Amino acid sequence: VQLVESGGGLVQPGKSLKLSCSASGFTFSSYGMHWIRQAPGKGLDWVAYISSSSGTVYADAVKGRFTISRDNAKNTLYLQLNSLKSEDTAIYYCARDYSALFDYWGQGVMVTVSS
Amino acid sequence: DVVMTQTPPSLSVAIGQSVSISCKSSQSLVYSDGKTYLHWLLQSPGRSPKRLIYQVSNLGSGVPDRFSGTGSQKDFTLKISRVEAEDLGVYYCAQTTHFPPTFGAGTKLELK
Numbered sequence: 423v424q425l426v427e428s429g430g431g432l433v434q435p436g437k438s439l440k441l442s443c444s445a446s447g448f449t450f451s452s453y454g455m456h457w458i459r460q461a462p463g464k465g466l467d468w469v470a471y472i473s474s475s476s477g478t479v480y481a482d483a484v485k486g487r488f489t490i491s492r493d494n495a496k497n498t499l500y501l502q503l504n505s506l507k508s509e510d511t512a513i514y515y516c517a518r519d520y521s522a523l524f525d526y527w528g529q530g531v532m533v534t535v536s537s
Numbered sequence: 538d539v540v541m542t543q544t545p546p547s548l549s550v551a552i553g554q555s556v557s558i559s560c561k562s563s564q565s566l567v568y569s570d571g572k573t574y575l576h577w578l579l580q581s582p583g584r585s586p587k588r589l590i591y592q593v594s595n596l597g598s599g600v601p602d603r604f605s606g607t608g609s610q611k612d613f614t615l616k617i618s619r620v621e622a623e624d625l626g627v628y629y630c631a632q633t634t635h636f637p638p639t640f641g642a643g644t645k646l647e648l649k
Contacts, residue, residue, distance in 0.1 A: 456638075466578075466586065466629055466640040481637050515585055522574045522633040525597070527585040 423447040425516050425528035432534045437506055443499040443516030443528055451494035454519035457501045459512035460530070467512070470501065471519065484510075506535045539564050539632055543641035549649045550620050558615045558644045560630035565610045567634070574634040577606055577615045580643075581626040589628075590615065622648070 429441040443455070457469040470480045470490040478490050489502040499516050511534050517524035540563040550556050566575045577590040588597045590606040593613060603618045617624055625648060630641040 465642050466631070468638040468640070479636065521591070523576055523588060523591045524578070524586075524631070525588050525591075527587065530585050 423518065423526045425518065425526060427514065427516055427528045427531035430514065430531035430533045432536065433506055434537050435507060435535055439503045439506065439533060441501040441503065441514055441516075441531055441533070443501075445497045445499065445516075445518075448518070450492075450497040455490075455492065455499045456517045456519055456524060457488075457490060457499075458515045458517055458524065458527075459510075459533075460515070461509075461512045464512075469514070472499070503533065506533075508535050511535045538637060539566075539635045539639050541630055541632060541639050541641040543628075543630055543644050545644060546642065547645040547647065549647050551649045552620060552622060554620050554649075555616065555618045556620060556646065557617075558628055558630075560608075560613045560615070560641050562611045562613075562632055564635065566613075566632050567610060573609065574632060575606075575608065575613050576631045576633070577604075578629045578631060579624075579626050580629065581623075584626075586629065617646075620646070 424446045426444045433439050454473045456471045459467050472478050472490045487505045491500045513530040515530045516528045518526045542561045544559045566573050573593050575593050578586040579589050580586040594606045605616045607614050627643040627645050629643050
């Protein structure tokens, strides 16, 4: 199982960014997937989940601003981040869901929101 | 949201020593299916988190049996017997019984 995030970077407040998570080593379409973030020097904070059938749920802090999606043909998970705030600055991890457990994690991608 | 309270926030240990980490939840973590979705993760320095124990006491694949998890309802413990250098890092408990999933603040295990 391998999960590789990309798309991070420095972005101004109010702008947008799209993260990708490329999956390999398992049948991507059969698994739900999560995005989880970690602010610098802080703990873990769940962001969003998409089921294998593309049902989605979000943390209150990002609801209406972030959109999780998936392309099973490309084995890729996405997170569209809009209206970014400084408090969204974090490492963003994608993680596979197995029986309500985050069983595999990517290496993470840094998003910095600053003017 | 379910609040996960981990103690202690940090531990200083010698190699070979045994340690325990506590995790208490603000609500029972028993789901309607009878299972308890309380998990333990380890984040080694500079690395992404990895799962150690799932559903209170089940070791993840490849996790040495020096690790063990116990507990029920709202009170859980991770024990590491005979700490090795590779065990150093930050340990997190996490619950996925209730939406949204929540994490403890972490316990940093350091070398004495």
